[in-house]
Amino acid sequence: MPRRTILIVEDERSLAEVLAYNLESEGHEVHVARDGRDGLSKARALLPDLIVLDLMLPVMDGLAVCRELRSDARTKGVRVLMLTAKGEEVDELVGFHMGADDYVTKPFKMKPLVARVRSLLRRPDAEEAEADKVSGAGLEVDRERHTATAGGEDLNLTPTEFRLLWTLMRQPGRPFSRHELMDASRGGDANALERTIDVHVRSLRQKLGDRAETVETVRGVGYRFNENAVAAD
Known part of the structure; x- marks a missing residue:
């Protein structure tokens, strides 16, 4: 798999560091934001291949970030994996309704999460080769x-x-x-x-x-x- 750019938007520093380490070990370029507004700004600047997005974020929550991403022509095609402690079915439905490509609840095991990231990055994209x-x-x-x-x-x-x-x-x-x-x-x-x-x-x-x-x-x-x-x- 070619080297991809991944943005982690997660306010829990230790979790963000572990995620970054594991995704960098996969050969990807990883950036981190610790609140929703900074995450949205970085997403617009980087145009990453995938965003690992927590929902419970300071300044701007993850659902609002996802809504902004999907309403912007530049970022509407970026893959989003939502990462949250909210595990009720209705929460997942709301996440997918806002445009999430996948949804993982905390606590989680790292290897399965990395596998889901790998799967999302392999998902066919008509504009990918050109991009x-x-x-x-x-x-x-x-x-x-x-x-x-x-x-x-x-x-x-x-x-x-x-x-x-x-x-x-x-x-x-x-x-x-x-x-x-x-x-x-x-x-x-x-x-x-x-x-x-x-x-x-x-x-x-x-x-x-x-x-x-x-x-x-x-x-x-x-x-x-x-x-x-x-x-x-």
Whole structure:
């Protein structure tokens, strides 16, 4: 199975850490949010392949998060596995009605949960093959093969630069804040600082050469990808 991006939205730190460890052991890139609003923000920035979503969350509960995900064209196709202590049948029905793809009650065994995640990630998706590759302005990024090229020439990007370029190109024209880009690019590095995004962007621009202007600075916000900034080859 190709490497996938998974977002865990869980306020119980110890559980989130155990989930992250087991899913990273499966070869996935895992991000964690500890309240519903932060989870929704990360989901919109990362566009993960799957979200493990607790229902009883501070700030914004899991049902509200799922409702927002399904009402947004960018995130409506993201797979959602709800994780909650509510185990009554009516709770499950409400969860599925809100758009959950699967529903697991606490307490649970880790191996079966990981198997359900694996099954969800294997579920056919008509847009999946296309979603693993983005292109524009002569640039092409293939997430499954982890390759990035400019005019057919390989770009020797670091993992952080690769994730930055993927995130920006996935939604061309959309301004991303430095905080959103930090969430999208840091992977498992919980100590990343927001200001380091500027350093990574400068390095990325150098490697893009005459396509550096495609990564535009949005004053007071952050950065965006403008495929019209330069002519493609």
